[in-house]
Amino acid sequence: MDRVKTRADRRRALRKLAALAAGAAAPLSSIRPAVALIPDSAPASARARRITDLIGTNGWAGSAADIQMWRAMGISWGRGEVGPGQPDRPGEMMRIDKTGPAFNSDLQPVLMRNERNGIGSLLLLGYTPGWNATVPGDSKSAPVDVQAWQQYVSAVVRKYSAPPYNLRYFQIWNEAAGKLSGGSPQATFWHGPDFSTDQKRAKPYERAMQDYVERIHIPAARIIRSHHAYVVYGGWPDQGGLENFQRWLEYRSPVLNERMLDWVDYIDTHYLPVADLESLYQLYVRNGPARGIWQTEIGNEYMRDPHYLPRYYFDFAVWALRRNWDDPDKYLSMIYHWDGYEPFRLTHRGPPERTYNVSGRALIVLRRTAGGHLASFSKPLQGSPGVAANALLSGNDLVIQVSSSAGWRSVAIGGLQALRSRTVKADFIDALSGEVSAPDNVALSWESDQMQVRFKVPDQVNGAGNNPPRHLAYLVVRRVTQGAT
Incomplete structure (x- = not known):
């Protein structure tokens, strides 16, 4: 772990330098530093936290110009897929050099660019090749051959946890759940028998929890930890219900005689308000076994309200500061999505060139206004x-x-x-x-x-x-x- 810790410390130092560099740009306000308002109120620099520690996004920066825009907005993490694995048949060459929903972009240059610029990278591990799916042709169903899933996970983690990438965090699947509290009989990204895109015809996936724990999560988590890396849960959907999420986390497999919770380092949810994180903190983080709480997707349609992001991150920072924020990676929320054509995304993709939308400008104002060491x-x-x-x-x-x-x-x-x-x-x-x-x-x-x-x-x-x-x-x-x- 010493090597991993050293690389992580280097990345944190780069993030601080990036924040200072971004602050040197033309300001959106005329705030000037002065002497301390309350003497000795700031934390010791070794434990200091910044608003940028909390801010991530889905997708990757594709150029040096994108990196500069990320710095201006305070974005310090990216999240993306890795694959395509073995998409066509068993025994074919394992491909783990691409990213993006269609695996049409080179992953390795992205990770190296992130490393050079102090940006964290979270790789999403998923899904099942059609040839190995329990629901024929459905990549969101469990694998028939669990070893094929393990081979994919092992190849990814072995390669990208080592130099020159040195990644520490890997996410297992995305939004795996059973019947949702909102009424859907099956989750969007975890399908079993009797799945149908027509919810009136679909029936609940009775073994959803057991199949996920035994065939996906624990096999992958064992591999991740064997490489001294951390397990990020696959993002519990906001319509899944927190009580249901707790049942999943605490479920003990009768086959493996292990709880999924004991193979989770970072609890992860999607699109929840900050107040909803409190019960997860009290149950699983305050006294362990988890190391922290992430939301790997927030925003999206909520960002039609231009107040959503600045209010969310300010409240998140206030909440985190009162809950033993003893590691800069303990709490994180990642915006879905940082670029696109909708006016509520952080930036407009162009042409002719990428520009900030109102949500992106609001992050710039937040970073510059509350950009110091937080207390x-x-x-x-x-x-x-x-x-x-x-x-x-x-x-x-x-x-x-x-x-x-x-x-x-x-x-x-x-x-x-x-x-x-x-x-x-x-x-x-x-x-x-x-x-x-x-x-x-x-x-x-x-x-x-x-x-x-x-x-x-x-x-x-x-x-x-x-x-x-x-x-x-x-x-x-x-x-x-x-x-x-």
Whole structure:
């Protein structure tokens, strides 16, 4: 593990340098660093966490220009397929050099580019070749010959866990589940007898859990751990139900006499709100056996709301800071998808050239506004009527994310009495554009032992499509050194 740890430390150092380089670009706001708002509030640098540690995406950066855009948005992880394995017949040459849903892109240059730029790579292991499928021709069903599945997994992990790739994380399958709490008799990516694309004709896959644990997950997990790498669960679907997910994790195979949970390093779900992660943390991460919680797919249609991503990641950071975020890879959420043609994706693919959509610009603003070493803020915080507020410490700044209706609003902050004799200022920053409000639209005062920050929310709110319309912004409060402007 020493070699793996050394390479991981190098990648983390590169990620920090990338964050600094991205911050040197033309800013979307005029925030300037100042002396610490609360003395000794920042964590020791060896344990410091950054907002970029939490941000990943599905797909890969395809060029140096893409890497620069990832850095600007704070993306530090990518996720993609590896194959095609043995797609046509048993005994053919094992192919594990391609990626993409159709396996039409070269994988190895992507992984090397990621390694050079401090970007983590998660490889998705799947699925079953049609010739080996228990449901004839269905790649989303269990293999007839489990050894063929093991040979594919072994080839991938053996190659890509070793130099020059040095990958540490491998995901087993995608969204394997049985009957879903939303009513579907079978999961989208895990099919058994009586499967039909017509849900009215489909019947439940009675052995879904046992077949997945015995034929897919534990055989693959044993191989991954034998190469000193980590097992990422295959992403529990949001319509699967958390109680059902717990049943799957804790299921003990009568054949293997082992629980799947004991062969999972990172619990993984898809498209859940941050609050839904709490029960998984309390059950499986707080005291083990899992190392952390990931969501390898978030966003998608939810990103039609331009507030979705900045609110999700800010809440995720606040949540993680209060739950023993003792490793930068402990918590991660990956956006689906970072590029495309829909206006809610992070970027528009072009032609003529790739450009940011509003969701991508919102990530840039978040990274620049809360881009320092993060720490939890535990002082009392109260928004006036119509204001929802959440806060954390970023470097020397107190960053408060506020969602509110138009007009003059305020936030009261307790526990800052030591600052009454100091010069303190606040900026009100649009969370989507990064525009800083005029100074006379923000005012600081003291009432008893509380700092009052009043701010004017524009009539034209940036969440006009929401019901009711809301404005998302950041209040950044900091001490000001003498002579600073």
